[in-house]
Amino acid sequence: MVVAAxxxxxxxxxxxxxxxxxxxxxxxxxxxxxxxxxxxxxxxAMEKVGKLGLKDVGASLFFGxxxxxxxxxxxxxxxxxxxxxxxxxxxxxxxxxKDKLYSPVPFDFLVAYVCLIAALGVVIERLVLxxxxxxxxxxxxQLSIVALINGGFLELxxxxxxxxxxxxxxxxxxxxxxxxxxxxxxxxxxxxxSGSCHRNDVVxxxxxxxxxxxxxxxxxxxxxxxxxxLFVQWNKFKGSGVLASQAGFVKGIVLLxxxxx
Numbered sequence: 001m002v003v004a005a006x007x008x009x010x011x012x013x014x015x016x017x018x019x020x021x022x023x024x025x026x027x028x029x030x031x032x033x034x035x036x037x038x039x040x041x042x043x044x045a046m047e048k049v050g051k052l053g054l055k056d057v058g059a060s061l062f063f064g065x066x067x068x069x070x071x072x073x074x075x076x077x078x079x080x081x082x083x084x085x086x087x088x089x090x091x092x093x094x095x096x097x098k099d100k101l102y103s104p105v106p107f108d109f110l111v112a113y114v115c116l117i118a119a120l121g122v123v124i125e126r127l128v129l130x131x132x133x134x135x136x137x138x139x140x141x142q143l144s145i146v147a148l149i150n151g152g153f154l155e156l157x158x159x160x161x162x163x164x165x166x167x168x169x170x171x172x173x174x175x176x177x178x179x180x181x182x183x184x185x186x187x188x189x190x191x192x193x194s195g196s197c198h199r200n201d202v203v204x205x206x207x208x209x210x211x212x213x214x215x216x217x218x219x220x221x222x223x224x225x226x227x228x229x230l231f232v233q234w235n236k237f238k239g240s241g242v243l244a245s246q247a248g249f250v251k252g253i254v255l256l257x258x259x260x261x
Contacts, residue, residue, distance in 0.1 A: 055137045056125060062144035063128075064121025069151030072158075074102060075165040082113060102165035177222050181230040182238075184209050188256050191240060195254035199244055203227045205255050 052060075071078055080097040086109065087094065096103035105113070125140060133139045158164055166174070184206055189197075203224050207213050213221040222230065235241065240252025 052122075053137065055141050056129070059128075059137075059141045059144040060118070060121040060125040062121075062141075062148045063124040064117045066144070066147035066151040067120055067124065068117050069148075069155040073155055075100075078116065079105065079113060082116060083109065086112060096168050099168070100165060101168050101171055103167060173220070177226065177230055178233070180210065181206065181227070181234055185234050185238070189239065189253055190256065191252060192254045193252060196249045196251045197253055197255045199228050199231060199248045199250065201255055202231045206231075 068076070080094060083091075083094045083097065083105075093103035093105055125144065128143060129135060129137065129140050132143070188205055188209060189202070206227050207215070212218065216223050232244070235250060235253065240250065242251045244250045
């Protein structure tokens with residue numbers, strides 16, 4: 001039995017036009033379907049944005065807490081900005097804040113500041129809900145928790161590195177100690193390449209030089225650790241610049257004999 005080979009059929013111009021039209025219609029349909037789906041998703045997100053559920057409130061509080069920590073907590077630049085907006089006259093705490101110093105704020109201002117942070121937390125939560133997650137409340141809540149944790153770690157790093165602002169009294173006292181140590185070092189510490197001294201000897205010599213700081217229990221006086229830190233800072237810029245060894249010895253400087261016990 002002989003089977004005839006299929007005869008290839010040539011597409012006419014009309015057939016090609018039909019195929020092209022079908023492809024265009026398919027692409028158009030897919031594009032329209034995508035637009036409709038996106039519109040529905042946006043409408044669903046807008047519906048959720050207009051409502052505040054328990055998870056939304058929690059996420060707003062977490063975002064507000066994250067903003068509080070990230071902006072600097074008690075040293076936030078929002079504090080003097082809000083103070084200028086609420087108070088006509090510049091109070092002492094506002095002056096301290098502008099000088100990068102910590103100062104307690106009035107209770108009524110604290111309430112206003114907390115309300116501002118809470119409001120900004122709601123704004124952030126709404127923006128993330130609509131633009132970032134397309135209405136996924138659970139994802140927004142997770143992101144807010146992550147933001148709060150990261151803000152908390154940032155705050156701890158500031159505390160550990162000593163970046164937290166001090167009060168004006170603390171700053172003035174620290175400046176006084178630095179000035180007094182500089183006077184002591186000018187008279188009792190000299191540079192000598194072949195010499196060395198122990199930091200404990202510096203502490204003892206300092207207390208002997210200033211009778212008002214005879215002991216570490218003196219109110220308003222520096223502790224032994226404070227004196228060691230003053231010594232480290234002075235030696236870094238005006239002394240030998242050599243760090244103390246593990247045993248506590250610093251090379252390149254010596255104490256004059258009359259400054260020692």
